[in-house]
Structure formats: C-alpha cells, structure tokens
Amino acid sequence: MQDPSSIVEIRGVSKSYRRGSHVVPVLSDITFDIARGEFLAIMGPSGSGKSTLLNLIAGIDRVDTGTIVVGGEDITSLSETELARWRAGNVGFIFQFYNLMPVLTAFENVDLPLHLTGLSRSQRREHVEMALAMVNLTDRMEHYPAQLSGGEQQRVAIARAIVIDPVLLVADEPTGDLDRKSAEDVLNLMDRLNREMGKTIIMVTHDPHAAERAHLLRHLEKGVFNST
Amino acid sequence: MILLKMIMKNAFRRKMRTGLTIVAMGIAILAFGMLRTVLTAWYAGVDASSASRLVTRNSVSLIFPLPLAYYDKIRHTSGVRAVSYGNWFGGIYISEKNFFANFAVEPRSYLGLYPELMVPEKQKADFLRDRRGFIAGRKLADRFGWKIGDNVTLKGTIFPGDWDFVLRGIYEGRTKTVDETMFMFSWDYLNEGVKKMYPSMANQVGFYVIGVADPNLSAEVALEIDAMFANSRAETLTESERAFVMGFISMTEAIVMVIRIVSLVVIVIILAVVANTMAMTTRERFGEYAVLKTLGYSGWHIGSLIMGEALLITLAGCLLGLAMTYPMVRFFTTELGAYFPIFYVEPLTVWLDFGVAALVGTAAAIIPMRQAIRIRIADGLRRIG
Ligand SMILES: Nc1ncnc2c1ncn2[C@@H]1O[C@H](COP(=O)(O)OP(=O)(O)O)[C@@H](O)[C@H]1O
C-alpha cells in the first residue's frame, strides 16, 4: 500500500467543526497519495472542504481521525511545537491574499522564515536575493507591500514560500484575487517551480484556468473525492 | 533581530492611537510622580528629624508656653547634653501670602543642636553678635532676594507690632531633606520686646529642644523631665523630635491616605487605557499573527511582539511623564515653596515611575498575549479571507 514515490500519504482522514451545539462534518474518510514532484489541483464548490484539507496536509490544522504522512514524517503525531518546527522547514505557503507583513519590505518578508533557521546573515541575504530573482522582483526588494501591485505581492509571497527550499508547496486560491495577467504570471511561476525545481505543489482553486495548469486534478465535493 | 524591528514599526502604524496612549501614560506618570513627591515632601520633615533630639512642650497644648526657669532644671537632668529653646513667632512678611516659618531661638545652643543647618563661620559670628540679627535658609533668601546685611521687617501676629531684623547669615542644609525656608532670630530680642509691651508674658518659651547624650536612653530622659514638672503649674510633655514632627503629620494622615489611594487609581486607569489599546491592536493583527505562526513562529515569538509593543508605549510614556515632572516640580518649588519647603524628585520616585510603566505594559499585554498564543492558525487565517 505504501508507495515509496509518494510524498504525501493520507489515510482515512476525517475532520469536522463544531458550530455551536452541532457538529459540521467537513471531510469524511479521505484516503489518497500525492506523488513526489506532482502538481495537483483540488477543485470543488465553495465550502466543500478544500482549504481544510490543504491546512491538514500543511500541518496548520489537526485531523479528527486518520493519519497524514509527509516526506516520511507522520505529522498527525507531532506536538504543536514540533509541528511548527516541521512547517518552518518543510512547507511553503501561498495564500489568496498574499499575507505579507505590511511593516516589512519585500526583502524582509522573504527573509522572515529564514530567521528561524541557523543561517548567518550573509547566507540569508544570498537565499533571499536568489528567491527574489527567481520571481523577477530584484528591483522591488526595498518596497513595502503597499507599494506593490497584487501580482507583485503574490510573487513576493511565492519567494517567501520557496526561500526555505520546502519539500511541499501549498497554495490556497493563489490567483483568486488577481487580474488575468498577474494570475498568468503566478501560474507560470508555479509551473516553473514544479518543472525546473521539482517542487511538489498542491493548489486549491475554483478557477478552471488555474486548474488547467496542474498535471492532476481532483474534485472535492461535500468532503469526499469524486472520481474523475 | 527582525521581531524588534516589527515591534517598532507596529507601534507606530496607528500614529494617532499610539500617540494618544503615550500621552495618557505620560500624564499618568506625571500625576503619579507629583503625588509621590508631595508625599516625600510630607515625610521629609520626619526623615530630617533626629533621634537624638527631644522636644519638650506644655502638656496641655503647643500654644501654651513653659517658664524659662525650667531651663536650668532640664540642663542638669542626667543624660542631657545640651538644651535650647524657642518660640514660634508667626510673623508676616509684607503680606500673608508670603508665608514662611519663623522662630525666635536661643541662637548659640540652637545651632549647636542642629549641625545640619550649615552657616559659614563668619556669618554665624555676626549673627550671634547682633541682637536683631537673623539667619534664613538659602531657599527663603533666594525667594525674596535677601542679601546679607538687608533689613527685613516682620509684622507680629502673636506678638503684635513691627519687628525689625538684619540678615546676618544664610544657612544651607547638609542634605536635601533639610528645610531651607526657615527664619530664625534671637530669643532675647523677642523677650525684650515682650517685656516692654506685655510684662506678664515675658520669660516664657514655646518649646525646649534637648540633645541627649545617648539616643538609646532618650525615652528615660523624657520620662525623667516630665516627672520633674509633674504637678507644677505648667506640666510638660517630652517626646522625640520624630514623634513631635509626626504629631503634626498625623493630623493630615487622612490626606496622605487619600494621596496614596489616588496614586493607585491613576495606575488602574492608565492600565485600562493601555490594555484597551493593546486589545484593539491585537485584534487588528490576528491575521498577521496567524501567518507568522504558519511560517513556524511560536506563540512566544508572537507574545513578545505584543509585550514589546506594550512596553515600548508605556516606557515612551514614562519618559514623557518624567520630562514633564521636572518642570512641574520646579514650578511648585518656586510658586508654592512655602508650603512644600522640601520639594524634589526622589531617585526612588524615578525608579517607581519606571516600575509602574513596566508593570502597566506587562499587565496590559497579558490578555492579548494569551489570545495570540492560543490562536489556532486556521481560525486566524479565515479572518483574513
Ligand atoms: N475554523 C472553522 N470553524 C468552523 N467551521 C469551519 C472552520 N473552517 C471551515 N469551516 C467550515 O467547514 C466547511 C469547509 O470549509 P473550507 O475548507 O474553508 O471550504 P472551501 O475552502 O472548500 O471553501 C465550511 O462549511 C466552513 O464553514
């Protein structure tokens, strides 16, 4: 059952939220694998549990039952602190609303995850400059998020996600807030990261254009995968 | 590190709100510092009083005198090293609002008993030689611009008439707690005047000051003196100078209590103000804190962002408050020096100011910190979307 080429193994995962007195089931008994180097898109109607599933895989939310193994590590058995440390070293996040720190420059935003590593100042600078070059924003390093367009902000966010050289990139509606041109840039970038750097990418979206760019598409509906 | 930079920048994202909070903190520190300084002034008299001095007065009340004839008896009581005496004169200089303490004292013995009143030798000799001479504290002389040799006239209230004096010496306190606003002249000069006008009131003194040889035996000496005059026409009450001064203060103990309570209320109010600012700040930044956590920052990192910002605000307020306290105290000393002769910012007050700032900052940050540390990332991120 265990496939050595899988980077993510999800086994019987269920998740529900408590809303007041009654329990809302969100995911029920989900089992699937994601291969190393995959570019997976998860689609589905709003409220179907896409974000919840992504959060579970990325280790920012907890399963009710089931296990999730990422890169050989059973993240469902980690403590809160261990999980934070694991995320810091293994997962790059891209959000719909970029989520940059408004008080920090593009450079500092990308530098932020590196402060949790043991890298020296000059090593960090090197990594940050490389990441910003990769998203083609070298000339915007000293700009604050408010001085950047949405597309540029999302590219800074991508630089922040890849600067730690993560095993896994997760993106929740990365183009949801962008115009067509900027969305295209971001998708091209993700495609390059996948092809040239071999990054495994899991992208949640309800934009068919975005989903097209992925190599594999899965539909989530009412907490279960539809076979496609 | 980068968190420090974020603290600095976060604090000034809402300039108006942060600015107002800092000003409020500054005013609270000013109020706290002034109240404490008033208390210091109040107790300075007690601190300055000596354990080795006793004060003997009429047991009925301070306003009844004692015969001068007691002097020799007291002087020869065992354990007594030196005796002086004096009267509260209660004279007015030009107008009532120029109030200051003025006494008639037996000059040689009085200065002997109060070594903390430092008068240059030459001036002291001139003072002792001149029947109409007086000495004044440095602050009092400065207040009215008196120079050595100046003539000063006081209008008597207890002892009516115009009394002319010549400034012969200016004393300075050995320490900051010594009152430098007193006016002292020769008791003989007073007594001669009284003899002429009210012969029956002559040769009476308001109080004796007694220096004891051994402060540990002052209680025994006091008992012995009072026993000596028991059942006489004027019974005495002898107590330590400290108790004597405290006697004045205890009348106002209620006011002191009120001041302490008000100080506390000031702290509670400013705590509420800063806590409210921090709660608003944290609520606005919940999403950012969730993102930091996502990137692997711990609850404690986020807690230190909040705590750091709160402390930055309260300490900035503290500095502002201190910057306002000193001019305020200077104003008090120049305008109200008569009522607060010993008015200065104690070093302890400055430390307490910083203590209050640290305490308020910490307390104001605790609840937002708890929230931020417990925040579940998924919930925090949903607030952004
Ligand atoms: N933290 C939460 N608390 C309560 N309910 C939640 C929470 N997160 C998600 N839900 C609910 O779970 C369901 C799935 O949400 P989500 O995973 O965000 O869906 P999607 O991303 O597919 O739109 C929705 O009904 C949502 O209201």
Ligand SMILES: [Mg+2]
């Ligand atoms: Mg979603």
